[in-house]
Amino acid sequence: MKLKAINGFKDILPDQVLRWQQVEQTARDIFERFGMREIRMPILEKTELFFRSIGEATDIVEKEMYSFPDKGITMRPEATASLLRAFIEHGLHVQQPVQRLYTIGPMFRHERPQKGRLRQFHQMDVEVIGATEPQVDAELMAMGQMLLNALGLKVSLEINSLGCPDCRPAFRTRLIEYLKERKDDLCEDCRRRLSVNPLRTLDCKSRGCRALVQEAPSILDSLCSECNEHFAGVEHTLELLGVTYTKNRFMVRGLDYYTRTTFEFITGDLGAQAAVGAGGRYDGLIEQLGGPKLPGIGFAMGMERIVLLMEQQAESSIIKPAADIFVAALGDKAAEYGCVLVQNLRALQLKAAMDYSGRSLKAQMKQAGRINSRFTLIVGDNELTEGKAVLRNMQTQEQETFALDGTINEQAGRLFSTIIPTSIEVDGIKMK
Numbered sequence: 001m002k003l004k005a006i007n008g009f010k011d012i013l014p015d016q017v018l019r020w021q022q023v024e025q026t027a028r029d030i031f032e033r034f035g036m037r038e039i040r041m042p043i044l045e046k047t048e049l050f051f052r053s054i055g056e057a058t059d060i061v062e063k064e065m066y067s068f069p070d071k072g073i074t075m076r077p078e079a080t081a082s083l084l085r086a087f088i089e090h091g092l093h094v095q096q097p098v099q100r101l102y103t104i105g106p107m108f109r110h111e112r113p114q115k116g117r118l119r120q121f122h123q124m125d126v127e128v129i130g131a132t133e134p135q136v137d138a139e140l141m142a143m144g145q146m147l148l149n150a151l152g153l154k155v156s157l158e159i160n161s162l163g164c165p166d167c168r169p170a171f172r173t174r175l176i177e178y179l180k181e182r183k184d185d186l187c188e189d190c191r192r193r194l195s196v197n198p199l200r201t202l203d204c205k206s207r208g209c210r211a212l213v214q215e216a217p218s219i220l221d222s223l224c225s226e227c228n229e230h231f232a233g234v235e236h237t238l239e240l241l242g243v244t245y246t247k248n249r250f251m252v253r254g255l256d257y258y259t260r261t262t263f264e265f266i267t268g269d270l271g272a273q274a275a276v277g278a279g280g281r282y283d284g285l286i287e288q289l290g291g292p293k294l295p296g297i298g299f300a301m302g303m304e305r306i307v308l309l310m311e312q313q314a315e316s317s318i319i320k321p322a323a324d325i326f327v328a329a330l331g332d333k334a335a336e337y338g339c340v341l342v343q344n345l346r347a348l349q350l351k352a353a354m355d356y357s358g359r360s361l362k363a364q365m366k367q368a369g370r371i372n373s374r375f376t377l378i379v380g381d382n383e384l385t386e387g388k389a390v391l392r393n394m395q396t397q398e399q400e401t402f403a404l405d406g407t408i409n410e411q412a413g414r415l416f417s418t419i420i421p422t423s424i425e426v427d428g429i430k431m432k
């Protein structure tokens with residue numbers, strides 16, 4: 001039997017990794033411009049953490065978690081709960097009243113695998129803890145927008161407010177009343193969760209429910225004055241920052257802990273309308289997890305979807321990194337020399353390669369081409385005795401004699417200075 005990766009788990013092969021690295025590096029760069037600091041948490045957490053944060057009556061906790069019940073532990077299905085657990089455990093708020101944190105890594109959910117959705121998937125997660133001002137909400141959205149733009153992606157931003165513990169219960173009651181009267185038209189899922197999680201009906205994908213909620217009461221009409229003012233502040237700041245958005249009163253969260261601002265970055269380019277990023281405010285969650293009474297807001301972006309979108313939308317193609325120099329050695333003495341030379345070149349931070357199999361010059365030149373080497377140094381046993389080798393520029397096909405004077409280290413240094421000015425020039429052209 002052939003061994004294969006598990007369904008829903010996927011290898012990311014070297015050519016694809018280039019795209020992933022581009023996403024991660026761009027994200028780190030932009031996050032850090034906004035004062036975010038990286039934090040890394042373990043993948044396994046006590047199952048209890050997700051009961052208490054995500055909520056037991058959610059799809060994630062009910063059916064999607066990879067848990068080891070005998071050990072009481074679970075592979076994290078999302079990052080916020082773990083991050084807040086770490087935040088509370090280490091008392092990070094004592095160091096600095098407002099913490100801006102980000103993390104990048106794999107999450108695990110037992111869902112039906114489909115395009116852009118895997119069972120091990122990767123997220124970039126950002127959280128700002130300790131600030132309640134609407135400017136912070138808008139700034140986070142602007143940051144997400146900046147990142148997606150920097151990656152060459154076209155997405156739209158949708159926002160909503162979910163109110164707070166003061167005003168949401170009243171809305172919830174009104175919504176349940178409305179839905180109960182039309183119970184027969186609800187899909188099976190929505191009927192089941194009518195009393196536990198009625199807000200989910202608002203973003204149910206089934207056609208019947210979608211038609212039915214068009215006339216449902218709007219959460220935006222039910223906000224208390226504080227929530228109203230907060231939401232107006234978010235909108236005002238988005239306008240100041242020139243971030244385009246639309247209000248979507250049907251946007252809710254599958255997670256119980258969200259309050260006030262919620263937002264999503266949406267694309268229509270992955271089949272159905274899909275979110276590449278989603279987030280919101282969770283002002284009661286830290287306290288609910290046994291931490292200090294602090295507000296928080298964050299978002300997560302799905303890296304699989306971003307990479308898929310980039311393949312579809314982005315005009316720039318990935319430039320494969322080239323090796324700087326390939327040493328083609330012919331003969332035993334030359335091979336020994338090449339081995340040491342390559343080591344010295346690498347110590348000088350050059351990407352240097354050679355082939356140890358003793359193949360023909362033609363085969364070795366082919367290999368140099370395959371790794372996209374910019375230069376090849378050709379050296380045989382005879383040349384070694386005569387103290388000279390041939391340096392070939394693989395782009396121009398020009399060849400020059402390279403004198404093997406001095407120690408190997410000195411030779412490496414001279415090769416370095418011959419190659420590097422060209423390298424910078426080449427990279428300069430590629431940058432444009």
Ligand SMILES: [Zn+2]
Pocket residue numbers: 163164165166167168223224225226227228
């Ligand atoms: Zn409120």
Ligand SMILES: [Zn+2]
Pocket residue numbers: 186187188189190191201204205206209
């Ligand atoms: Zn439904």
